[in-house]
Amino acid sequence: MNKRLKMFVLDNYSIPKRALDLGAGELVDVNGLKKMGWEVEGVDLKMGVNLEKFYLSKKRPFDLVYSNFVIHKIKNQTEFVKTAFENLKKDGWFFIQTFDLSDLNSSSKFTGDLLSKLLHKEGFRNIVFRVFDVFDDEEGHNHWHRVLEASAQK
Numbered sequence: 301m302n303k304r305l306k307m308f309v310l311d312n313y314s315i316p317k318r319a320l321d322l323g324a325g326e327l328v329d330v331n332g333l334k335k336m337g338w339e340v341e342g343v344d345l346k347m348g349v350n351l352e353k354f355y356l357s358k359k360r361p362f363d364l365v366y367s368n369f370v371i372h373k374i375k376n377q378t379e380f381v382k383t384a385f386e387n388l389k390k391d392g393w394f395f396i397q398t399f400d401l402s403d404l405n406s407s408s409k410f411t412g413d414l415l416s417k418l419l420h421k422e423g424f425r426n427i428v429f430r431v432f433d434v435f436d437d438e439e440g441h442n443h444w445h446r447v448l449e450a451s452a453q454k
């Protein structure tokens with residue numbers, strides 16, 4: 301499970317709650333959170349959910365919506381952020397990671413300011429972003445990434 305997501309969850313929730321993963325991929329984070337007692341829905345193109353379009357879950361509202369390394373692949377980023385916002389409970393958190401513009405190993409065009417503006421425009425508050433370097437030791441990768449992470453509240 302993604303370490304930063306785990307830290308965010310442990311810092312902000314004292315008991316397991318309900319979460320939605322946007323772009324859940326191989327369900328690594330979904331299964332990690334389930335092991336921690338959370339109830340989690342994971343959606344992805346692989347499961348027939350195209351996040352270029354607004355998606356409203358039947359299981360909403362969620363306490364946490366998160367998305368790791370997906371938004372830079374999405375063209376319709378306004379609808380993506382709206383999906384996060386509308387699936388959350390009031391005061392619920394959106395936690396998102398992508399790559400920063402300065403990352404030499406991705407095509408992401410995001411900066412903290414750009415992501416913050418996008419989140420603010422869709423109604424999020426308490427927006428905080430961080431940029432840090434992470435070594436990607438996945439087979440065939442072995443390079444650094446400059447990760448951009450943001451958290452924001454509905």
Ligand SMILES: C[S@@+](CC[C@H](N)C(=O)[O-])C[C@H]1O[C@@H](n2cnc3c(N)ncnc32)[C@H](O)[C@@H]1O
Nearest residue numbers: 323324325344345349350351352368369370373
């Ligand atoms: C780099 S993977 C990240 C997977 C997972 N979040 C993780 O951190 O392990 C990117 C994921 O975004 C999904 N994705 C890309 N475009 C998408 C779209 N338009 N709608 C839904 N999922 C999409 C891909 O199918 C892939 O699973």
